[in-house]
Amino acid sequence: MSTLSPVLSRLDADFDNSLDRLFSLLRLKSISTDPAFKADCRSAAEWLVADLKTIGFDASVRDTPGHPMVVAHHDGPTGSPHLLFYGHYDVQPVDPLNLWHDDPFDPKVKELEPGRKVITGRGSADDKGQLMTFVETCRAWKVVHGSLPCRITILFEGEEESGSPSLKPFLEANAAELKADFALVCDTGMWDQETPAITVGLRGLVGEEVVVKAANRDLHSGEFGGAAANPVRILAKVLADIHDDTGRITIPGFYDGVEETPTQILKAWQGLGETAETFLGPIGLSVPAGEQGRSVLELVWARPTAEFNGISGGYTGKGFKTVIAAEAFAKVSFRLVHKQDPAKIREAFRAFVHERIPGDCSVEFHPHGGSPAIQLSYDSPFLIKAQTALTDEWNKPAVMIAAGGSIPVVGDFQTYLGMGSLLVGFGLSDDRIHSPNEKYELASFHKGQRSWARILDALTR
Amino acid sequence: MSTLSPVLSRLDADFDNSLDRLFSLLRLKSISTDPAFKADCRSAAEWLVADLKTIGFDASVRDTPGHPMVVAHHDGPTGSPHLLFYGHYDVQPVDPLNLWHDDPFDPKVKELEPGRKVITGRGSADDKGQLMTFVETCRAWKVVHGSLPCRITILFEGEEESGSPSLKPFLEANAAELKADFALVCDTGMWDQETPAITVGLRGLVGEEVVVKAANRDLHSGEFGGAAANPVRILAKVLADIHDDTGRITIPGFYDGVEETPTQILKAWQGLGETAETFLGPIGLSVPAGEQGRSVLELVWARPTAEFNGISGGYTGKGFKTVIAAEAFAKVSFRLVHKQDPAKIREAFRAFVHERIPGDCSVEFHPHGGSPAIQLSYDSPFLIKAQTALTDEWNKPAVMIAAGGSIPVVGDFQTYLGMGSLLVGFGLSDDRIHSPNEKYELASFHKGQRSWARILDALTR
Numbered sequence: 041m042s043t044l045s046p047v048l049s050r051l052d053a054d055f056d057n058s059l060d061r062l063f064s065l066l067r068l069k070s071i072s073t074d075p076a077f078k079a080d081c082r083s084a085a086e087w088l089v090a091d092l093k094t095i096g097f098d099a100s101v102r103d104t105p106g107h108p109m110v111v112a113h114h115d116g117p118t119g120s121p122h123l124l125f126y127g128h129y130d131v132q133p134v135d136p137l138n139l140w141h142d143d144p145f146d147p148k149v150k151e152l153e154p155g156r157k158v159i160t161g162r163g164s165a166d167d168k169g170q171l172m173t174f175v176e177t178c179r180a181w182k183v184v185h186g187s188l189p190c191r192i193t194i195l196f197e198g199e200e201e202s203g204s205p206s207l208k209p210f211l212e213a214n215a216a217e218l219k220a221d222f223a224l225v226c227d228t229g230m231w232d233q234e235t236p237a238i239t240v241g242l243r244g245l246v247g248e249e250v251v252v253k254a255a256n257r258d259l260h261s262g263e264f265g266g267a268a269a270n271p272v273r274i275l276a277k278v279l280a281d282i283h284d285d286t287g288r289i290t291i292p293g294f295y296d297g298v299e300e301t302p303t304q305i306l307k308a309w310q311g312l313g314e315t316a317e318t319f320l321g322p323i324g325l326s327v328p329a330g331e332q333g334r335s336v337l338e339l340v341w342a343r344p345t346a347e348f349n350g351i352s353g354g355y356t357g358k359g360f361k362t363v364i365a366a367e368a369f370a371k372v373s374f375r376l377v378h379k380q381d382p383a384k385i386r387e388a389f390r391a392f393v394h395e396r397i398p399g400d401c402s403v404e405f406h407p408h409g410g411s412p413a414i415q416l417s418y419d420s421p422f423l424i425k426a427q428t429a430l431t432d433e434w435n436k437p438a439v440m441i442a443a444g445g446s447i448p449v450v451g452d453f454q455t456y457l458g459m460g461s462l463l464v465g466f467g468l469s470d471d472r473i474h475s476p477n478e479k480y481e482l483a484s485f486h487k488g489q490r491s492w493a494r495i496l497d498a499l500t501r
Numbered sequence: 502m503s504t505l506s507p508v509l510s511r512l513d514a515d516f517d518n519s520l521d522r523l524f525s526l527l528r529l530k531s532i533s534t535d536p537a538f539k540a541d542c543r544s545a546a547e548w549l550v551a552d553l554k555t556i557g558f559d560a561s562v563r564d565t566p567g568h569p570m571v572v573a574h575h576d577g578p579t580g581s582p583h584l585l586f587y588g589h590y591d592v593q594p595v596d597p598l599n600l601w602h603d604d605p606f607d608p609k610v611k612e613l614e615p616g617r618k619v620i621t622g623r624g625s626a627d628d629k630g631q632l633m634t635f636v637e638t639c640r641a642w643k644v645v646h647g648s649l650p651c652r653i654t655i656l657f658e659g660e661e662e663s664g665s666p667s668l669k670p671f672l673e674a675n676a677a678e679l680k681a682d683f684a685l686v687c688d689t690g691m692w693d694q695e696t697p698a699i700t701v702g703l704r705g706l707v708g709e710e711v712v713v714k715a716a717n718r719d720l721h722s723g724e725f726g727g728a729a730a731n732p733v734r735i736l737a738k739v740l741a742d743i744h745d746d747t748g749r750i751t752i753p754g755f756y757d758g759v760e761e762t763p764t765q766i767l768k769a770w771q772g773l774g775e776t777a778e779t780f781l782g783p784i785g786l787s788v789p790a791g792e793q794g795r796s797v798l799e800l801v802w803a804r805p806t807a808e809f810n811g812i813s814g815g816y817t818g819k820g821f822k823t824v825i826a827a828e829a830f831a832k833v834s835f836r837l838v839h840k841q842d843p844a845k846i847r848e849a850f851r852a853f854v855h856e857r858i859p860g861d862c863s864v865e866f867h868p869h870g871g872s873p874a875i876q877l878s879y880d881s882p883f884l885i886k887a888q889t890a891l892t893d894e895w896n897k898p899a900v901m902i903a904a905g906g907s908i909p910v911v912g913d914f915q916t917y918l919g920m921g922s923l924l925v926g927f928g929l930s931d932d933r934i935h936s937p938n939e940k941y942e943l944a945s946f947h948k949g950q951r952s953w954a955r956i957l958d959a960l961t962r
Contacts, residue, residue, distance in 0.1 A: 243723065245723075245823070247821045247823075249821070254785075254786065255784040255785050255786055256784055256785030257784065257785075259784060260905075260906060261806075261808045261810060261834060261836070262704065262706075262836065262904070262905040262906020262907065263801065263905050263906055264784070264801065264905070265801065265806040265808045265834075265836050265905060266790070266791035266792075266800040266801050266804055266805075266806040266808075266836065266905070267777075267780060267781065267789050267790060267791055267797040267800045267801050268781060268784060268786055268790055269786055269788065269790040270790065270808055270809055272740070272809035272810075272811070272812050272831070273740065273741075273744065273790075273808075273809050275737075275812075276736075276737040276738075276740035276741045276809065276812070277737075277740075277741040277744075279733070279734065279737035279738075279741070280734075280737045280738040280740070280741030280742070281741070283734065283738075316728075319728060320728065320729060320861070323716040323717055323718065323720060323725070323729060324715075324716050324717035324861075325715065325716055325729055325730055325861045325862075326860070326861040327730065327859055327860055327861045328728050329727070329728060329729055329730040329731065329734075329859070330727035330728055331727075336728045339727040339728045340724065340725065340726065340727050340728050343727050344727075345722075345726045345727040347722045347726045347731055347734075347823075347825060348731055348733035348734050348737065348814075348815065349722060349733075349815050349816055349821065349822060349823055349824050349825070349826075350733070350814065350815035350816040350817045350822070350824070350826075351733050351736075351737070351812055351813065351814050351815060351817070351829065352812065352813050352814075352817040353809075353811065353812050353813075354809065354810050354811035354812060354832070355810055355811040355832060356811045356812070356813040356830075356832075359869070360708045360710070360810070360832055360834070360869035360870065361810060361811070361832075362706070362708075362808075362810055362834055362906075363810050363811070364808060364810070365810075365811075368812065369817075370733075371815065371816060371817075371821055371822075373722060373726075373821070373823055375722070375723065375726050375727065398788050398790070399787070399788055400781070400785075400786045400787040400788045401786075408820065408821035409821065443723070444721075444723040444724050444725070444726060444727070445721060445723020445724060445823075446723065
C-alpha cells in the first residue's frame, strides 16, 4: 500500500501527459513491411530510446539487418526479480486508406458512446498503446520512488508485423544481456471491456505441404480414366482419413502429450458465456466441427487440430477440362497444445500419408514451420499474483484464457533465453488491429498503466 | 469379286494421283479455331465440293454461323442402303511452329524407316487423310462402274477442332436430308500398324462442378481452427467416399444400366496383348486404379468411372497461410458406359454429396455436359460384314475395340437423326495429331481406300 498507492495517484495525475507522449509515438509512420517507411521505423526506435532515457533507463537503438531493436536496462533492488518487458513499435500498413475516418497517423481521442472514449490511429492498440502502458508505469514509479521495484529490461522490436526476421538471431546473439527471470509480453487482449485476462496457453503449429505425384504427365480422363491413378483422389482419401466421425484425429500418436484441461478452468471458461451460437454465429456457422462433446472455447484454446489450409490439383479455371492431373497438393497444418512434439507430429503425419500412397505413386513433403504450444502452469505463483493484481484494478475476476494462434516471440523467449512469459494486455476484439480505423480504449490505456503498477507491486513484494 | 476387284485395281493404279489430290487439300490452312484462317476454311470446303462434283456428287457448301459444312449426295441402286459418311476438313493450330521438321502446310512423303513411308503435315491423319480414303473409293467405284453401290450422303464438318458449335443446329435443321440408314465415321484408328479395328463403344460423360461453402468469410485457423467447419475437409470426405477400397463407385444406383462385356469380347481384348505394364508403363504408372479384377482395356473401354479433374480451396500460392477457406470446389466427371443415364447419374451424385454436407454448410452444383455412352451391338450384321471386309484387306483379324473418350458426332447422329454409326479409321496412336509433325501412314492412306471399297462391297451385297 505504501509503495503502490502514490504510483497509482501519479499515473492518474499525469494521464493527459501520457496521452500526449503516446500521440507523439503514434504520429511516427513505422510501417515495417514497406521499405518506404524505413526511416520512420528508425525514428520510432529513436523516440523510444530518448523517452526511456528520461526515465533513467540505459537505452539504445540496436541495429539489425532489418529495422532496429530498442534495448533498455534499469537496475532494481538487490534480490528483486529481473523482468524483461516486450512490445513492438512497428505497425501494419494502412491501406485501404479511403476506409479510414481520420488520418491513421493523426491520433485523436473520440467518444464512441457516452462514457466510452477511444484513441484512434494506426498502432493505437497494436502495439504502441499497449507498450506505452508499461513505460508510463515505470515513469510514474521512478518519479514517486526515485527507483524501480525490480531490475527491468525492455525489448522493443520493429519487425513484428513483417515476420520478425531479425528476432531470433538478435536473441541468440544477445542472450546473456536479455535473459531475465521471466518476460512480460503486452500484445494480447482482455476477455471483454470489463474483464481483464491473462493468456496462459498458446497453441503451437506444424505446417506441411504434401504433394502427391502419379503419372509422369497430365492425362486425358477419357483415355486413361479408370486405369491410371488420380492424385486428387489419393489426396482426398488421405485428408478424409485424418479425422474420424467424431472429429478426433486418427494419426497414431497424435494425442501424445495432450492433457485434459483442469475442471476448474473449464468451469471458468464456461462462465464466460461463450457458446457455439455466440462464437460461430457471426461467421455464419453453428455446428462445432472439432471433437464432439467439447465447448468451442476448449476446442480453440486447449485442443489440437488438423486443418487443411489449401488444396489444388488438376484444372481449376473456368469451365471444364477432362484431365487427370500428374500431381496434386495440400497445405496441412496442425495446431498443437500442451506437450505435443512438433517433430514427432510431423513424422507421424508423414508416415500416415506414406501408408496411403499407392505403390506406383509418390509423395513429397515440404515443411512450413514447427513450434510447440506454450502452456503456463495454472498454479504458478507469479500467475496467481498477476491475476490478483488485475482483479483488484478492474473490480472483476481476471480470467485465464488461451489463444488459438501462436505468438512466436513467446516461443523464442523459451527457446533462446530459457525464459517463460506472462501475457497480459488490454486490447479488445473490436480494436480493428490490422484494419482501417484501429482504436484503443482510453480505459485500456489508463487502467492498463494502473494494472502494470499493481502487477509490478505484487511480483516484487 | 466381279464388282470389287476392278475397283481395288483402279485404286492401286490411281494411287499417285490420289496422293496429289490429298496434298492439294493439306496445303489449305483450315485452322478452325483461329479467325485469321476463316477464308482458308472456306477454301477447303470449296475444294471438297469441287472435287466431289467431279465424281458426280450433288455437292454444295452450306453456310452456318461458323465455318461451312460440305454436303453431297449421290444416288444408288433402288433397294440399296443409304449411308452417310462423316469427316471433318478443319485442322488443329500448328504452334509451336519451331518444333515442326517441315512446313506443316507443305505435305511430303517421307521414309521413316526402310519400307515405311508416311505423309507429313497438319491434317494428314486428323482428318483430311482419313476422309479422302473414302472419297477416293467413291471416285474409283464411279470410274469403274459408272455408279456407286448404294446411295451415299457425305457430310464434312469445318468446326470439329473447335467444339462443333454449328453441328447440332445443322443436323436438326437438315434432319430429313441427312438421315440415312447408318453413318460411317472415319475419325478413329487401328489397333496397331498391322491390325485394323472397328470402334464399337464410346464412353459417355457427365461433368459436375461442386462448390462447398462454409463460413461467410475466410477464417484464421488459429482463431477458429477446431471449431469452424472447413470446406476442404468436407470436400475431401465427399470425394473419398465415392470409391470403396476395391475401386468400385459407391453412389447408389451408379451401376444401373452397366452391362458385363461378353466373354468372347474380353477374350479378344486379352489377345491384343495390352497389359497394365504396357498401358501404364509409358505414363510412369503400373497399378490399375479402377475396379479390381478387371483388365486395363476393360477399365477404360467398358467400365464407368468417377474422376476428379480439378480441386481448389484455400491458399494455394507459395509458402503457407493459416487460413480456413470460406469455400472449396472440385470438378468431377463420370465416364459412362452402356445404358447409364446421364441425368440419373447427375441426380444420384448430387444426393450423395448433399447427404455429406454438415447442417450449417451448403453446396452448389454447376453442370458441365452430359452425354450417354455409345455402344454398338457386337452381333449387328453390318458390323460383322465390315469386320470381315477389314480382315480380308489387312490379312489380320479386325478387332472390335472401344474408346475411353467420346466422339460427340456419334451421339449427335443418334440424338438428332436416330442413326447408328460404324466407326472405322486408319490412324495410329503415334500419328501426333494435335501436335507438331503430324503424319499419316502411306499404307493407311492406300489400304484405307481399299478397305472402304471392300466395306461398301460387303454392305451392299
